[in-house]
Amino acid sequence: MSVRTVAISLTVLAATVVTATGRRPAAAPVTLVLGVDHPGASIAKTMVGVFFEDINFAADGGLYPERVKNRSFEFPDALMGWKRATPAAGAFTVRTDAAVSANNPHYLRVEGTDPAQPFGVMNDGFRGIGVEAGKSYVFSVVARRVGNGPTALRAEVGGALGAVYGTARVDGIGPNWQRHSVTLVPTRTQPSGRLSVFLDGPGAMDVDVVSLFPAETYKNRPGGLRKDLGELLDALHPGFLRFPGGCIVEGRYLEYRYQWKKTIGDPADRTLIVNRWNDEFVNKPAPDYYQSFGLGFFEYFQLAEDIGAEPLPILNCGMACQFNSGELASMNRIDQYIQDALDLIEFANGPITSTWGKRRADLGHPAPFSMKLLGVGNEQWGPDYLPRFAAFQKALKAKYPDVQLVASADPFIDRPAAKEQSASLRGMGADLIDEHFYRTPDWFLAHASQYDGYARTGSKIFVGEYAAHVRPVGSGESRNVWQAALAEAAFLTGLERNADVVRMSAYAPLFAHTDAWQWTPNLIWFDNLRAFATPNYYVQQLFAANRGETVLPISRDGKPVEGQDGLFASAATVDGGHGFLVKLVNATDGPMPVRIEVPGAGDATGEAVFIAADPLAENSLAAPDRVKPIQEPVTMNAGVIERTLPAHSVTVLRPAR
Numbered sequence: 001m002s003v004r005t006v007a008i009s010l011t012v013l014a015a016t017v018v019t020a021t022g023r024r025p026a027a028a029p030v031t032l033v034l035g036v037d038h039p040g041a042s043i044a045k046t047m048v049g050v051f052f053e054d055i056n057f058a059a060d061g062g063l064y065p066e067r068v069k070n071r072s073f074e075f076p077d078a079l080m081g082w083k084r085a086t087p088a089a090g091a092f093t094v095r096t097d098a099a100v101s102a103n104n105p106h107y108l109r110v111e112g113t114d115p116a117q118p119f120g121v122m123n124d125g126f127r128g129i130g131v132e133a134g135k136s137y138v139f140s141v142v143a144r145r146v147g148n149g150p151t152a153l154r155a156e157v158g159g160a161l162g163a164v165y166g167t168a169r170v171d172g173i174g175p176n177w178q179r180h181s182v183t184l185v186p187t188r189t190q191p192s193g194r195l196s197v198f199l200d201g202p203g204a205m206d207v208d209v210v211s212l213f214p215a216e217t218y219k220n221r222p223g224g225l226r227k228d229l230g231e232l233l234d235a236l237h238p239g240f241l242r243f244p245g246g247c248i249v250e251g252r253y254l255e256y257r258y259q260w261k262k263t264i265g266d267p268a269d270r271t272l273i274v275n276r277w278n279d280e281f282v283n284k285p286a287p288d289y290y291q292s293f294g295l296g297f298f299e300y301f302q303l304a305e306d307i308g309a310e311p312l313p314i315l316n317c318g319m320a321c322q323f324n325s326g327e328l329a330s331m332n333r334i335d336q337y338i339q340d341a342l343d344l345i346e347f348a349n350g351p352i353t354s355t356w357g358k359r360r361a362d363l364g365h366p367a368p369f370s371m372k373l374l375g376v377g378n379e380q381w382g383p384d385y386l387p388r389f390a391a392f393q394k395a396l397k398a399k400y401p402d403v404q405l406v407a408s409a410d411p412f413i414d415r416p417a418a419k420e421q422s423a424s425l426r427g428m429g430a431d432l433i434d435e436h437f438y439r440t441p442d443w444f445l446a447h448a449s450q451y452d453g454y455a456r457t458g459s460k461i462f463v464g465e466y467a468a469h470v471r472p473v474g475s476g477e478s479r480n481v482w483q484a485a486l487a488e489a490a491f492l493t494g495l496e497r498n499a500d501v502v503r504m505s506a507y508a509p510l511f512a513h514t515d516a517w518q519w520t521p522n523l524i525w526f527d528n529l530r531a532f533a534t535p536n537y538y539v540q541q542l543f544a545a546n547r548g549e550t551v552l553p554i555s556r557d558g559k560p561v562e563g564q565d566g567l568f569a570s571a572a573t574v575d576g577g578h579g580f581l582v583k584l585v586n587a588t589d590g591p592m593p594v595r596i597e598v599p600g601a602g603d604a605t606g607e608a609v610f611i612a613a614d615p616l617a618e619n620s621l622a623a624p625d626r627v628k629p630i631q632e633p634v635t636m637n638a639g640v641i642e643r644t645l646p647a648h649s650v651t652v653l654r655p656a657r
């Protein structure tokens, strides 16, 4: 049955955006015609996904909710984050003899010499240690008694000035390394407290992997992900999860590239490395930014599965970040990088009888993760990339022809060399080419037609990173204002209209800690206890949750609606072609009446969802709901929907579900 003959009910999602397009007289309605009998390309499930990178303390201090910074004393400054907790007599030293493991070679010897007062050390967490009253936290430590030292210790959560909000005692610490866990329940909420660990009497004890972790996590996995952040990802309905970045994949030098095999297994045994964003921006130094890999590749795959997203890992292709050293692995050393990729596919998809499939099963996931996508390099350019991509492609396609390979476009996409690189990748039959756009809102408004002229066959496009910046990229001054989100919505209508070319897209970056960020804007902001979704998040959510199945043409005077008079539109079938939805963006500063004609349709009721706001409006921890979608009824009479789009708004008209 076609949408022409079906009585549908409609929902309109409308969002208002501030733009430079100017005021339009509100009088005459703009007539749009929906081509219900001319369905086009299918819209990929992956059209709107998420891009995760450990930037802005997105992993340690964020989605990976360990409260203790430098828990294993493996930062180059092994005492960073730690200090004495008391004036009592005693000392603490970093040692390496008879360590917990080769990958975790440092530990702390704590020794109290005052029989009257317990000695202890204190950790200041990630911009403080956040705890909520009445919630359970697992305090754990790998410890051993030294000589006749104490056999017990006390963990204490408190404020910086000595107030105590919760304690827990660990007993039975013997002479050999052993992990001990107890539950600690604070009596007060404290977003930026401290964790202290006191010895139970004079003498020495060795401690390592000192951890305070919320008992409640996303999907309640022990040692799992931060619940509120996981739920925000889930609620976005992303079609895919790209991980682990971004520039972090490449590393400043190859030594610091992301190596997935070092991020699985016992979290205490994962080798720490510096975070590439530690000192990237002189105006936002983060000397305490390291990667513990508590959030590693197994957890990324599991998260993708939990949120119903296709996993898309991106691997280093033998090139360090070209914005930094650009260090190259020579072509005769490239095999080890390719082997990592082959092993990753086996880890994700292989039977449990295979080496890496067994590792996955041993980690608790015997079923394959059914990985279908794999990225080779991030933001690579110049003559060294193509031979490296070719070597990966040859080896990976020979063994796994069904895994789609994502190739990197030159990030300076407008220069001639970038066009040559993309042409070469097309010539090589790259499945997807990853294009990135960090541009002004006006650029996004002007480029809703970006993909109208792309070749309709051959390599498909992954708009792998994009965000509208109201201030220069990298300045740290761009904000998540509605103006930017509205422009992204306009751009998204263009991606949808070109769904035969564009199969995937993601806003970037995803997360930022309000007290520890390096980059703005970002999709979701959080502090140690709270989080809020930005206007940009709600645009992504609207488009992801209302993706539709097959593109329907929607036209004005016979042409695509891609910015004429500040109006943008896209449309798609839903419910197996029995219904439709329409997305409309009014980027002007005045209301815009529209009349949508649906040939052959009759009367129906439905729902409109829209966002309309002042161009400079933004959400915050204090006001998280300033910009968010509103729902209201909408009707169709004799195949015509009439609606006035608010100024600066995004509107989705969709069949009721």
Ligand code: AHR
Residues within 6 Å of the ligand: 053, 055, 245, 246, 247, 248, 378, 379, 465, 508, 509, 519
């Ligand atoms: O999203 C932030 C950074 O921007 C990414 O790491 C990189 O790929 C791009 O340059």
